[in-house]
Amino acid sequence: DAGVIQSPRHEVTEMGQEVTLRCKPISGHNSLFWYRQTMMRGLELLIYFNNNVPIDDSGMPEDRFSAKMPNASFSTLKIQPSEPRDSAVYFCASSLRQGANGGYTFGSGTRLTVV
Amino acid sequence: GQQVMQIPQYQHVQEGEDFTTYCNSSTTLSNIQWYKQRPGGHPVFLIQLVKSGEVKKQKRLTFQFGEAKKNSSLHITATQTTDVGTYFCAGALSSNDYKLSFGAGTTVTVRA
Numbered sequence: 305d306a307g308v309i310q311s312p313r314h315e316v317t318e319m320g321q322e323v324t325l326r327c328k329p330i331s332g333h334n335s336l337f338w339y340r341q342t343m344m345r346g347l348e349l350l351i352y353f354n355n356n357v358p359i360d361d362s363g364m365p366e367d368r369f370s371a372k373m374p375n376a377s378f379s380t381l382k383i384q385p386s387e388p389r390d391s392a393v394y395f396c397a398s399s400l401r402q403g404a405n406g407g408y409t410f411g412s413g414t415r416l417t418v419v
Numbered sequence: 420g421q422q423v424m425q426i427p428q429y430q431h432v433q434e435g436e437d438f439t440t441y442c443n444s445s446t447t448l449s450n451i452q453w454y455k456q457r458p459g460g461h462p463v464f465l466i467q468l469v470k471s472g473e474v475k476k477q478k479r480l481t482f483q484f485g486e487a488k489k490n491s492s493l494h495i496t497a498t499q500t501t502d503v504g505t506y507f508c509a510g511a512l513s514s515n516d517y518k519l520s521f522g523a524g525t526t527v528t529v530r531a
Binding site: 409 | 461
């Protein structure tokens, strides 16, 4: 199993540009999460999908952030327009079960730098 | 809202020594999970505790869930350089609760 695959690993972009982060969850996992990690705020849940349906997006910072999951094997997180304060490591995680039971498998993350 | 606090924030350990990191929740948890993140890496699931007073061991790591299911601890014996990283606890209010509340983590450095 290749695990959760994220791309790109690193992204440097200018303020105002659109950024798209990609995630391929583990096959068979029906829960997908997007997290953001910063030194100041730690790990923050941005959005949770179950069976490709967004269940909770209350953690999405503002309208500049959007996420989609068009099928069971692909999800995107888009920031438009990007701002320097969006600089962080963005993790995608997937889980076999619907709830928090059993642990999450995290991808390697995308380190985003907005200059 | 639910908060999970971890102490200490940093732990500097001499190689070969033992140490413990603690996790406390303001509310009763359904389960608690522990993750390890190596420098520059991603969180890796270590273990889940579900039962009150549960104790689980993984080699030199001992995980414990409190009787009231509000606190947990991770004890590492004979620390090695491979133990370097940040250890996070994460709690869930119910087995169906997808929202894991992550602690801020304990960052461990090891002196050889």
